[in-house]
Amino acid sequence: MSELTHLNQRGEASMVDVTGKDIQDRDARAESRISMSAEAFALLSQGAHKKGDVLAVARIAGIQAAKKTAELIPLCHPLMLTKVSLDFELQPQSHSVHISAYCRLAGRTGVEMEALTAASVAALAIYDMCKAVDPAMVIGPTRLLEKRGGKRGHWQLAQATETEAE
Template structure:
């Protein structure tokens, strides 16, 4: 198998997608932030001193998806048509599950945009809550599903995730 991001001389390069067909493509990803009871309760009650944690994380995730090509070397800049972030608050584990969804009609997939959105939303939650709990844990961050392109549809094994979409 040849590596697509290397030219014949072994140098890094952006993949040429000019001749690929434009198809509808989408991807879902997740990340999770686990925190202390105090940080979780403050966030739920809207008492975080920096403001609305989840609203800020949602905006940060959307902005991050739009900036993925600026952050990840060799990623193509994409004209995203949808970026959505949802949060599942899990009181039993004192965690926030971040679910991202990205879609477009294009020549390359949106997996990196969905992963970047979930990651930056998690980092934003950490940043806003770190004064209360610097020991928060982020992860796992992972791709849940992708569709479109020549590989078609892929989904993480169902026993590894709950259905929220």
């Protein structure tokens, strides 16, 4: 069994020292989804929710969340992100919004948590903007799709799923 990396000699939580790691280009993509009633989806699609432009607010919320990940997740390093983007795909057949988040930097540690946080908070912002119409919305799944950089190099969800199935 490998040694635990986030505990000090006394077994207390500790942020990993990445000082000795090389600076590398690193990026990550994550996704989330929020499903809602036909009425809430129609209002979102038409830009008619009373609180305003749902997707514009969700985009800003996701970007802001990525930048604040180290404040939310205790052992994450504060990172100097060079790119954060969020894209939304409206899916009328399922009354859902597919959320894609992308984060990038040149640094000593990966940006997976930032991409996951961006996608998660964007979904929460959509929920907040639409909850008056549909408080029964469902968020998920939220997952990492791809990452580049670090020890593993390039990792993709499809590759992991295929390897685990064998």
